Amino acid sequence: MTMTRNLCDSGSVSPPPATAGTRPAPRLSPLVLLSLGALAWRFGFGVYRAIYNNFLVEVHGIRPEQLGLIESIREVPGLLVVFLVALVAGLAPSLVTGAACLLLAAGLLLYPFAGGFGHLVAITLLFSTGFHMLFPPQNSLVLHHAGEGKKGQWLGRIEGVGSAAALGAMAMTALLVSRLGFRGLFFLGAAVALGGAVAFFLTPGPDRLMVRSRGLGLRREYFSYYVMTLVQGARRHFFLVFALYNLVEVHEVPTATVATLLTVSGVALVATRPLLGRLADRFGETRVLAWCFGLVAAVFTGYAFVRDVRLIYLLFFLDSVLTFELVIVLYAYRIARGEGVAAALAGGSTVGHITGVIVPFVGGLIWKFAGPSATFLFGTAVCLFGLFHAVRVGRRQALEAPARPSPSSPA
Structure with a gap:
């Protein structure tokens, strides 16, 4: 994203100097404000993540096909985020x-007042629009204020602050759900997220959000990456939608236990993400992706046939920590060096949200007419396809490697 100059640099009148005997009001730095904003909205999102599925099942009795439709609609703003950002580029x-954070907070505030399926769809669309609209302008503000050589560091810091806030929210939910209930927790998440909106509104920055419109950025040479992203997007939504629904609807797991499982797996992710990155560096991205797709296929098969809830907890934990988007990003970097990486990742984001719209809807219908086992076996088949694709791409790379010069070789 291209940034214009800050309003303070474009001829605006400077405030008068402080008179003798007075102190200027202390101001938080822009990066501190951005950190507070990220902490606040990720806290609200953590509360949402911990209670959402139990809320749908226990309060509204949502059926699987209804859940699939709600989740498909929830992903539409993600599919259209490029166009939504372009609408507000000026x-x-x-x-x-700040406005996106307000939408997210409004969604949290309204969930307890939902009177039925139609209300849930509308509130989820509002919440999801705010969620998906947050990332582009938030990251552009971080990049604007971070000094040269520290931009990646500050992006990582703020992501770390947000992840810690989400984990804290889920742990708090496990402790307080019996006292506050769904309504109280939604209100708490909304109040904290509202504070994040205030922090974002107070953050100085450029006077315009500039966006370079290049369409969807899909290119034929990145086809193998798009396929992997497509399969990973499908796998992700089998987990987010149906693995959680399986815990709540089929095994009647209470909210506190779901929140505890999410917290424990979230803490474990801190270790497993770097581990997967190191494995990819050592053995290659396609080999690690094949392992991951194979393991997730086994987990989904377990969901289909295991009835012991303790084993279901173990499967859910394994499913949670097998988050390997990082490996797919590394593969994109391998095949699209230089400026092509951004185009490949942008196209991959679009492709990933396509499965986000399709998989919940189709999976919900399969659950309704054929049962939960059929839904998870469908997920197994998708992951096995991903495994075979990764193996095929890896073999092709091995055949092409001797004939292709390394990036460090002289031209």
């Missing part, structure tokens, strides 16, 4: 980020 990124 506004200040701090304004866009």
Whole structure:
């Protein structure tokens, strides 16, 4: 994203100097404000993640096909985020980020008042629009304020702050759900997220959010990467939608236990993500992807046939920590060096959200007419396809490697 100059640099009148005997009001730095904003909205999202499925089942009795439709609609803003951001490109990124955070907070606030399926769809669409609109302007503000050589460091710091806030929210939910109930927790998440919106509104920055429109950025030479992203997107939504629904609807796992499982697996992810990256560096991305797709296929098969809830907890934990988007990003970097990486990743994001719209809807219908085992076996088949694709691409790379010069070789 291209940034214009800050309003303070574009001829605006400077405030008068402080008179003798007075102190200027202390101001938080922009990066501190952005950190507070990220902490607040990720806390609200953590509360949502911990209670959402139990809320749908226990309060509204949502059926699987209804859940699939809600989740498909939830992913539509993610599919259209490029166009949504383009619509607000003339506004200040701090304004866009604050408004997106307000939408997210409004969704959390309204969930307890939902009167039925139609209300849930509308509120989820509102919440999801805010969620998906947050990332582009928030990241552009971080990049704008971070000094040269520290941009990646600050992106990582703020992501770390947000992840810690989400984990804290889920742990808190496990402790307080019996006292506050769904309504109280939604209100708490909304109040904290509202504080994040205030922090974003107070963050200075450019007067316009500039976006380079290049369409969807799909290219034929990145086809193998798009296929992997497509399969990973499908696998992700089998987990987010149906693995959680399986815990709540089929095995009647209470909210506190779900929140505890999410917290424990989230902490474990801190270790497994770097581990997968190191394995990819050592053995190659396609080999690690084949292992991951194979393991997830086994987990989904377990969901289909295991009835012991303790084993279901173990499967859910394994499913949670097998988050390997990082390995797919590394593969994209391998095949699309230089400026092509951004185009490949942008196209991959679009492709991933396509499965986000399709998989929940189709999986919900399969659950309704054939049962949960059929839904998870469908997921197994998708992951096995991913495994065979990764093996095929790896073999092709091995055949092409001797004839292809390394990036460090002289031209």
